[in-house]
Amino acid sequence: MTADAGLATRWPTIVKQPAAVPPHLADYDATCAEFRWDDARRALNGLPGGGLNIAHEAVGRHAAGPLRDREALRFVRADGSTRSYSYAELDGRSARFAGVLRDLGVQPGDRVFSLLGRSPDLYVAVLGTLRYGSVFCPLFSAFGPEPVRQRLHLGGGRVLLTTRAYYRKKVAPVRDQLPALEHVLLVDGPAEPGTLDLAELMAAAEPETEIARTRPDDLALLHFTSGTTGTPKGAMHVHEAVVAHWATGLYALDLHPGDVYWCTADPGWVTGMSYGIIAPLVHGVTAVVDEEEMDADRWYSILAEQHVTVWYTAPTALRMLMRAGTERARAHDLSALRFVASVGEPLNPEVVVWGQEAWGLPVHDNWWQTETGGIMIANFVAADIRPGSMGRPIPGIEAALVARDDDGDPIVRDGAAVLVTDPELEGELALRPGWPSMFRGYLNEEERYRRCFVGGWYLTGDLARRDADGWFWFVGRGDDVIKSAGHLIGPFEVESSLMEHDAVAEAGAIGVPDPVAGQVVKAFVQLRRGVEPTDELRLDILGFARKRLGPAVAPREIAFAENLPKTRSGKILRRLLRARELGLPEGDLSTLEAPR
Numbered sequence: 001m002t003a004d005a006g007l008a009t010r011w012p013t014i015v016k017q018p019a020a021v022p023p024h025l026a027d028y029d030a031t032c033a034e035f036r037w038d039d040a041r042r043a044l045n046g047l048p049g050g051g052l053n054i055a056h057e058a059v060g061r062h063a064a065g066p067l068r069d070r071e072a073l074r075f076v077r078a079d080g081s082t083r084s085y086s087y088a089e090l091d092g093r094s095a096r097f098a099g100v101l102r103d104l105g106v107q108p109g110d111r112v113f114s115l116l117g118r119s120p121d122l123y124v125a126v127l128g129t130l131r132y133g134s135v136f137c138p139l140f141s142a143f144g145p146e147p148v149r150q151r152l153h154l155g156g157g158r159v160l161l162t163t164r165a166y167y168r169k170k171v172a173p174v175r176d177q178l179p180a181l182e183h184v185l186l187v188d189g190p191a192e193p194g195t196l197d198l199a200e201l202m203a204a205a206e207p208e209t210e211i212a213r214t215r216p217d218d219l220a221l222l223h224f225t226s227g228t229t230g231t232p233k234g235a236m237h238v239h240e241a242v243v244a245h246w247a248t249g250l251y252a253l254d255l256h257p258g259d260v261y262w263c264t265a266d267p268g269w270v271t272g273m274s275y276g277i278i279a280p281l282v283h284g285v286t287a288v289v290d291e292e293e294m295d296a297d298r299w300y301s302i303l304a305e306q307h308v309t310v311w312y313t314a315p316t317a318l319r320m321l322m323r324a325g326t327e328r329a330r331a332h333d334l335s336a337l338r339f340v341a342s343v344g345e346p347l348n349p350e351v352v353v354w355g356q357e358a359w360g361l362p363v364h365d366n367w368w369q370t371e372t373g374g375i376m377i378a379n380f381v382a383a384d385i386r387p388g389s390m391g392r393p394i395p396g397i398e399a400a401l402v403a404r405d406d407d408g409d410p411i412v413r414d415g416a417a418v419l420v421t422d423p424e425l426e427g428e429l430a431l432r433p434g435w436p437s438m439f440r441g442y443l444n445e446e447e448r449y450r451r452c453f454v455g456g457w458y459l460t461g462d463l464a465r466r467d468a469d470g471w472f473w474f475v476g477r478g479d480d481v482i483k484s485a486g487h488l489i490g491p492f493e494v495e496s497s498l499m500e501h502d503a504v505a506e507a508g509a510i511g512v513p514d515p516v517a518g519q520v521v522k523a524f525v526q527l528r529r530g531v532e533p534t535d536e537l538r539l540d541i542l543g544f545a546r547k548r549l550g551p552a553v554a555p556r557e558i559a560f561a562e563n564l565p566k567t568r569s570g571k572i573l574r575r576l577l578r579a580r581e582l583g584l585p586e587g588d589l590s591t592l593e594a595p596r
């Protein structure tokens, strides 16, 4: 093998020592050669009498077996105290939630939404909904009223679980625009007009003992993600995704019986669902859930006091920890920790290496996206790490780079995509379709879904390189989508909200570099004729956007522009805004992300 294959040579390869716990993936090439998805399918037991249901694989079968009393979820409250649910208890509560859905007349296939923090109710509702055969769609609780309204509307949500405060602030004002929304269940009752008290319904409901006999291809989860244009996209996922969650939990996260596993992602996003709930439960391990927000000392206390063995987190959080300093890490006993992985945004090689200095373990970057449903490319526990690389495809996944023309379109010849093989060249990261957690469509947008598949490949929208030994290196997004603190933000959504302000004629939103969040949203605003660009107005527009969009999506900065650069057809040229912002030559946009 060539060392680093000429990429990121500043960072020498981290050579691994044999792990204390024998890894599930000890020999990468041999496992890849042997692996068959059908074997993974057989490793799960399926419903007695046929059918595949995520809730059965994650909880039901454990509750009926030797893991019945094993701690499934351990919630860490604000004061550091914990509340645990065994597999049997989780099964019982989710059966009761399924009973609530039944009593409300909800049908299998109907969509149940949540707008909740990481409280036990959320986890019970996810599992109860899947058990009942309805479709779960989590919304991130830091969304403002507009993203909430839009997603509930697009997804045709029939049931929503939320808190009293979120309901008043984010749902009640737009409820009349959501005719499909029949039942709003408050988790912190008592109910108020137009809502129901979940605790009361749970107490009254007879548990639904049967688990819905869903087929592998039945819809289970809906995750909204952002594109460059148009409304958010509802990526549809099916029950069979659990096969990939199981396999990646094994190979990419190396979960073993007895592990205490902590995924810091919020279930409002796909990582928090696939790897904060499904994968650990399918493996019968204990999943830690922190009910609070990120704080360096709090996190170190959790790692130490909960004896976390496997930790799956994100670059923004890791950068914050690195800034907090190595001493902070060393003040805690992290001796239980044996594996650290990261996902969601580019992971700086400094952070990979710093992990070793701080807690004696490097960080294992991995790559995937909402559409893939599960980890696709990873650094493995027993494999050396090339800091800065996302790693190699997991067994069962074929990844390649598709060549793009000057307009950023994939090059196809005779029906086949042209692949980039030169390690010096970048291409669009592409995956051979057919893995179990692959999304099965964008809700109500068949054409948009079809366009993702070209010449036999699923195109991810990311640009990457692959070194001579098959390690993948992230280059950037191939479109205008913004990644801020791990959250994907559609510039169009930001621009549309800004344009609802009375003073705004047009807006263009881009991501600008930020040392902690990777990128933050900056908006360029063209004011209506005759409106004065004052600081007061800037603050007013910022406040307006924050109120509508919520802090997770709103721009951090606004600049007034007399004219926004546009294509001939009138689309805002975000690439040019970015080039100007970053001081890159405007004529040469080849290093920038091209719109698709």
Ligand code: AMP
Pocket: 225, 270, 342, 343, 344, 345, 346, 347, 365, 366, 367, 368, 369, 370, 371, 390, 460, 461, 462, 474, 476, 477, 483, 486, 487, 488
């Ligand atoms: P999401 O669908 O919100 O999970 O976002 C997926 C996108 O996040 C990917 O298409 C990438 O652009 C980015 N991403 C995820 N993981 C990584 C990683 N390890 N390195 C760089 N970018 C990543």
